[in-house]
Amino acid sequence: MKYTLIKDAEDLRFLTVKAAKCIAEAQFLVVDSAISDEINELVPVNSIKLHINELRSYLSARPDRLPSNIVHISGNDTDISEEEGSIVCYLKGIGYQLSIIPGVNVVNRIAGQNYFPLTIRNRNESFWVCDARFFYPSVKEMIEKIHAVASSNAAMAIKHINIDALRFMATIISIYRHQETPVLVNDFGGGVDCYTLMEIQDRLAEDQYKLVVINPCVRMLKATAFSVEEVLESRLATG
Known part of the structure; x- marks a missing residue:
């Protein structure tokens, strides 16, 4: 039973x-x-x-x-x-x-904490959600996960990342993604800018960023603003 x-x-x-x-x-x-x-x-x-x-x-x-x-x-x-x-x-x-x-809220929270990819319903798109506060470059499993996701087509949504960690990740991602891959950057002051993967390695000036999305979907590229909630909205998870 x-x-x-x-x-x-x-x-x-x-x-x-x-x-x-x-x-x-x-x-x-x-x-x-x-x-x-x-x-x-x-x-x-x-x-x-x-x-x-x-x-x-x-x-x-x-x-x-x-x-x-x-x-x-x-x-x-x-x-x-x-x-x-x-x-x-x-x-x-x-x-x-x-x-x-x-439920979806729990799935998203677990995914964000454990670096699991999320699939958007009704579209052939995936997000990999990473909270960079729990990212440690010295941990082998984390580096392997970045390599694995970077080699896929998933958009990479990275929350609360400092500039050093972002540049470190970008170096790995550049091995698998084109240098002109779009990157949306949201700082804690509310500003939103679009860069390429190549540009974020030497053009960013802030020490800390609220959210960085590498290879975002077209809908997000057209938006004038975006947030963590945009990435983790209810349509992002499947069971």
């Missing part, structure tokens, strides 16, 4: 593809708050739907007829709450296996 907990599911925009598919196939649903009309449209008409507070008593009354698959739609986008933890312990005790599907 399986219990699937879908996090950050109050809004359809925050569902991963995997989560939406799971809801669309669910025959037994648990909710802990009101869900949007858009998500409700995914729910099969003949499925059973209960509030989380009703689940324990419902299952206790039917020990010989337990559902084989329970899908829990949670609006909470953080770690498992105390209430959810209690339900998880109860379900494990009666034989259920736990599976968690994070």
Whole structure:
């Protein structure tokens, strides 16, 4: 028997593809708050739907007829709450296996912290998100990751980077990317400028930058301003 907990599911925009598919196939649903009309449209008409507070008593009354698959739609986008933890312990005790599907916000946060590439839905474009505050040139795995991503077609979005780290990364990226590759630079004063990969190695004057995007999509090149939120908007992740 399986219990699937879908996090950050109050809004359809925050569902991963995997989560939406799971809801669309669910025959037994648990909710802990009101869900949007858009998500409700995914729910099969003949499925059973209960509030989380009703689940324990419902299952206790039917020990010989337990559902084989329970899908829990949670609006909470953080770690498992105390209430959810209690339900998880109860379900494990009666034989259920736990599976968690994070929402887009969580996926983006994990990706940004661990240097995983993100794919933009409906377009053949990828972002690699890196928080340079956690970048250390002396760590071999980090250098290998830069080489791997630079050799792909992914746009490289680097947050909170100092000029020395940027020049170091640019040297590696230049091995794989053309010198005229566009680079958008956002400083902490709010200024936005476009350079080439070759230019950022000797023309930048600030010590620290809020966001640097190497090989941005056309939409971002046409924009007059951009931000971290532009890079990490909800359409950037798939499940």
